[in-house]
Amino acid sequence: MAEYKNPESEKEFEENFSQIKPRMTDTEAYYESSRCLFCYDAPCVNACPTGIDIPLFIRQINSNNAMIAAKTIYDSNFFGYACGKVCPTEVLCEGACVYNNTDVKAIEIGRLQSFATGKAIAANKAMFKTGASNGKKVAVIGAGPAGISCAAELRKAGFDIDIFEAKDKPSGLTVYGVAPYKITNEEALDEMSYLQKQLGYNVHYNKPIRTKEDLADLEKKYDAIFIGIGLGPTSALNLPGENLENVIGAVEFVEKIRMKHHKNSVPKRVVVLGGGNTAMDAASESARMGAESVTLAYRRGKEEMGAYHFEYDLAKGVGVKGLFNVAPVEISGNGKVQSIKFIRTKESNGKMETIPGSEFTIECDAVIKATGQSKQVELLKMIDGLSLDAKGKITVNESFQTGNKKYFAAGDSVSGGQEVVNAVADGKRAANGILNWINS
Numbered sequence: 001m002a003e004y005k006n007p008e009s010e011k012e013f014e015e016n017f018s019q020i021k022p023r024m025t026d027t028e029a030y031y032e033s034s035r036c037l038f039c040y041d042a043p044c045v046n047a048c049p050t051g052i053d054i055p056l057f058i059r060q061i062n063s064n065n066a067m068i069a070a071k072t073i074y075d076s077n078f079f080g081y082a083c084g085k086v087c088p089t090e091v092l093c094e095g096a097c098v099y100n101n102t103d104v105k106a107i108e109i110g111r112l113q114s115f116a117t118g119k120a121i122a123a124n125k126a127m128f129k130t131g132a133s134n135g136k137k138v139a140v141i142g143a144g145p146a147g148i149s150c151a152a153e154l155r156k157a158g159f160d161i162d163i164f165e166a167k168d169k170p171s172g173l174t175v176y177g178v179a180p181y182k183i184t185n186e187e188a189l190d191e192m193s194y195l196q197k198q199l200g201y202n203v204h205y206n207k208p209i210r211t212k213e214d215l216a217d218l219e220k221k222y223d224a225i226f227i228g229i230g231l232g233p234t235s236a237l238n239l240p241g242e243n244l245e246n247v248i249g250a251v252e253f254v255e256k257i258r259m260k261h262h263k264n265s266v267p268k269r270v271v272v273l274g275g276g277n278t279a280m281d282a283a284s285e286s287a288r289m290g291a292e293s294v295t296l297a298y299r300r301g302k303e304e305m306g307a308y309h310f311e312y313d314l315a316k317g318v319g320v321k322g323l324f325n326v327a328p329v330e331i332s333g334n335g336k337v338q339s340i341k342f343i344r345t346k347e348s349n350g351k352m353e354t355i356p357g358s359e360f361t362i363e364c365d366a367v368i369k370a371t372g373q374s375k376q377v378e379l380l381k382m383i384d385g386l387s388l389d390a391k392g393k394i395t396v397n398e399s400f401q402t403g404n405k406k407y408f409a410a411g412d413s414v415s416g417g418q419e420v421v422n423a424v425a426d427g428k429r430a431a432n433g434i435l436n437w438i439n440s
């Protein structure tokens with residue numbers, strides 16, 4: 001296991017969670033931008049869900065125009081800084097860079113993007129203009145990437161916007177759900193303040209929309225309503241022992257680490273259940289919080305994990321051990337977790353089967369469940385005409401309009417769970433859907 005001491009101060013926490021994509025210096029940005037080939041019909045642009053003109057902003061950085069580069073980025077993506085840091089660039093823009101066809105490293109597009117936008121945020125450089133008021137009001141439910149992006153785009157078109165957020169901070173997943181070594185709280189929130197100051201949408205914190213009456217009130221007061229509520233808590237596995245102390249959902253675990261930093265303590269021996277990116281984050285974070293052993297247990301083979309390869313490599317790099325083709329059977333303990341029993345699995349005719357008699361037990365002090373999040377269907381079912389698919393995702397048309405014409409939706413409650421950048425892109429498209437509908 002890599003040597004991480006349990007952090008006892010903010011400084012130690014920052015050392016353990018040092019940024020994997022740190023801000024570039026001016027010299028680094030100049031050098032890196034000078035490597036770009038400024039490709040025609042650049043594949044990096046086609047790979048970006050928000051379609052940022054990447055060669056253009058890199059050229060602008062290269063000619064010492066970071067503020068203009070930031071404008072190019074923000075014209076396409078309101079989360080330009082955050083996306084530069086938290087996007088899986090390895091499989092998006094950087095993964096598509098033509099340098100991948102050679103032995104030369106792909107351009108570090110994400111870091112260049114954060115370099116330029118970070119300068120604009122630090123200088124509080126005015127970047128956006130709100131449109132003349134059109135007298136229309138839109139309510140946005142949820143201040144996550146989709147909600148903020150939708151609100152920002154609508155403010156540019158002159159709408160009045162009220163965002164209703166259940167928690168006490170904006171940016172959703174970016175501040176609550178992303179591993180702290182990808183972006184700091186301060187960085188995520190600075191970009192949010194920068195946007196709100198210029199675009200002037202209202203955010204009402206600690207104001208969840210929960211009841212039919214809440215919805216009726218919004219319907220009465222607003223011309224349209226945008227739903228950007230994301231996903232709910234970690235789903236139950238219905239395993240014996242699941243309610244023991246120190247059995248926790250990965251989303252809740254990551255949020256605790258993000259909000260409380262070194263004031264959390266992680267038990268010595270941790271087992272993480274799951275094979276997706278959230279499982280990798282939870283495992284890496286456990287190790288960086290000083291756990292002595294972290295085991296990632298997945299019911300299928302290593303190659304079948306949903307996580308990106310680089311995320312698994314990051315987890316392995318801090319000492320996380322993989323345990324594949326195992327399914328949890330039971331968690332045991334005396335009030336708190338003491339062990340977890342697994343059974344081995346194998347694939348047969350495309351289906352996973354357990355192998356009789358192959359049970360074994362691992363002693364551990366915590367079990368983190370990274371096996372999927374629930375959908376927030378209770379609220380959605382209260383909206384007349386809005387339909388959900390079999391998985392509880394909101395059904396929308398190409399304009400992101402739901403079955404109830406007054407409601408539009410985007411982000412995880414529609415996609416079922418994608419990257420921040422996808423929610424940003426779709427929130428903006430939904431804003432244009434609202435604009436066209438109201439003007440029609």
Ligand code: SF4
Pocket residue numbers: 035036037038039042043044045054055058096097098099107109
């Ligand atoms: Fe530059 Fe790579 Fe994009 Fe070409 S593909 S424009 S080299 S970043």
